[in-house]
Amino acid sequence: MLKHWPPLNALRGFEAAARLGSFHQAAQELHLTQSAISQQIRSLETFLEQPLFYRSGRSVTLTDAGHDLRSTTQSLLQQLAVGIRRLEQYRKPNQLVVNTSPAFARHWLLPRLGEFNRLHPEVDLWLFTSFEPPDMTTQTIDVTIRDDLSAQAECSYLELYSDQLYPACHPSLLEQPQALRTTLHGEREMDWSHWVVEGGTDVGQRNNGLNFSDPGLLLDAACAGHGIALVSQLLAQQARAQGQLQPLCEQSVRGPTWAWLVHRDSEGSSLTRSFCSWLHNALEQAGQA
Structure with a gap:
C-alpha cells in the first residue's frame, strides 16, 4: 500500500481533464481557473514522476500512463461517490434498524411487512439479517428478534414465542413409500x-440425507419436495396454509424460544414502540392460529 497518496483534488482535476480532453472545460466543470487545473495536474505528474498529458498549444491528449490512470481514477471516484451517498441512510430521521435471522426474515417477517408499513408508514425500517446474534453494544441496532438470543448489557430482553417443531413434507411425497423419502437434516432443534x-x-x-445449516433453506427444501424435515411451527405457517407442507403426524415437540432485545437508547422512541407493539400482537396471533 502507498505510504503517501496524491491529493484528491488533483485526482478530480485530472479525471475531469482526461474525460473532457480539455483543461479549460475541466476548470469550468469544477468551478476552478484553468491555471488551478494545470497546477493540479503538474503536481500529480511530479508525484508520479511521469507525464500524463501530451501538450500542444491549447490541445492536450493522454499519454499511455494517463489512459491507465484515467480508468483507475474514474473507478475510484465513482466508488467513493456511491459510498458517501450510501451514508445518508445512517442519518434518516425515522430510521429503525431491526436485526433477525435470514430464516425468520424470509419466512415470517417479510410476508407481514406490508401490513406493518401500511399501519406505520412513518417508520423507515432497515432490515438487517445475520446468521449469528449481533453484539448490541457495538452495532447500531434498535431491535433484534431471534431464536438464539440471551440477555445483553444495555438491552431489554423479552421472550415472545415458544415454538413447536413437527415433521412435514410436500404433499406429493406422501404418495411415496417411507423408504424412498429423503431425510432433510437441520441444526440445533431442527436435527432429528x-x-x-x-x-x-x-x-x-x-441418519443420512441432505443437511442444512440454515433453517430457512431447510424449510425451502421441504416445500420443494426434496424430503421430510423437522420444521418450525412459526416459520412454516405460511407454507402450510398455501398447501406446500403436510405434517407427517399430529405430534409436535418443544422448539426454540423466540425473543427480542431492545436497545435501551431506543426504548423510548415512538418508532421502536410502534414496531414492538405490532410484532408482539402479530406473534400472539400466530400462537393462536
Missing part, C-alpha cells in the same frame, strides 16, 4: 436427534 430425545414417533427419518 432432538425429535427422538423429545419422544417423537418414528416417521421414517434416516
